[in-house]
Amino acid sequence: MRGLAACIAVLSLTVSSWVALPSARAEDAPPPVEAPVPEAGRFTMVPSEGGFVRLDTRTGIVSHCRRETADAAAPWRCATIPEDVLNQPDRLSALSEQIETLVRELAALRMRVETLEHDKKAAPVASPDLSSDEEAQRALDFSEELMRRFFGLMREMKRGDDNRT
Template sequence: MTRFAILTASVLALPIAAAAYAQEPGSSRYTLERTENGFVRLDTRTGEMSICTEKTGQLVCRLAADERRAFEESLSDLSARVEALEKRLDLVAPTEQDPGIPDEAELDRALNAMEKMMRRFFEMVEELEKEFEDKPKIPLEPIPDRT
């Protein structure tokens, strides 16, 4: 009987809770437990806890520092960060249209350019060899010993 009277008093002190409680007559959405300083009210649906004190014949409840709420807030922050990172990866990652692997035409162009460059390089080497063969060889004198 005492719990019912306390629960009724807390519902009268909190209009939001009263509206929720009135929607479900006979339900036990809130439970109250006596403590040294007043009461602790537990919302059985959400798990939120409130600390209630009696002032001028009414129960006044304020939200307690609830670990569950802090956990849910940090979880939602982390979820937002993961979503942002996934969006960044989607921008950087190759799509199905552009998988990052060149097609045959691109490979042919690249190989043709490399072949052309190599041919020119070897032609330059052959020209230099001919120039050195045509010049008279200068005999190299030994370097004098300076000791």
Template sequence: MMTATSPSKLSTPVVAAMIVCLGGIGAAVAQATPDKENGRYALSPVADGVIRLDTRTGAVSTCTNTGTGWACYLLPDERAALDAEIGRLQADNEKLKAELAAREPTVTGKIDEPMPKTDSLKKAEPKVVEGERKIEIPLPSDRDMDRVMSFLEQAWRRLVEMANRMQKDVTGKISGKI
């Protein structure tokens, strides 16, 4: 059974041991629950050191032990660069919209609905007339005929020019031999 002793009767080494034990327990409790005020950085271990996240700014750094001490280097923030580029493009877009709105409308009779998508060079499908089984083939347009005539005229001119050059070459060779 233990007897109560007065504090003056406790030896100095016993008091020192109790203080050390209580201090160690207090430090363990402090580490288990991080201080909200001083817990600015979150650390995660990696192969070469730790990754440090600043919980207030969102900045990420890599920290390594370089033999002379620990050094932390800020990682480039790609998100900030992307946000800056998006902001620049939005400002350019707004500026161009303002310039476009300031101009007088040059197109008259503009409609809001889109034009139907058709291919002007695509030929229409032959239609079968019901009941008679006749196929109707669409004739070429005047534009198509003009294009064909222009091509044929150019081809004919080139053929005539080539024949004239050949005739000059042949007559020059024949007269040169005489």
């Protein structure tokens, strides 16, 4: 801020010397006098995209200032930046962290898939041995016995209902 104030002071001295002495030559002009650096002003300004950010050192309010249009003669407008935007962490770094996390998770998943595919190729698929006629016959006999018992129970239940009426 002191550098900015010093630049403004030197600039104002230079401009005032040009206005006060329009016919004077540069050789005749006295050497420039260093102006005392004033105290820090009320506002601190930092260049930003499309304008500058202004901090009110008395109230702490932060504003973004930019021209209304691209025209150099357009007036500057400052809009206060809401507190919730100022308190948010840097959005870009948060997204970068999320991307890094997702990349690590993706790499871990790819390794799991490769391991599963490798294990699948290494181990032959065990198919049930249904070619044995003896086992097939046992399964068929079991099913027939189950059905006989079921229908036998149904007949008994029907007879029991007929006798009660």
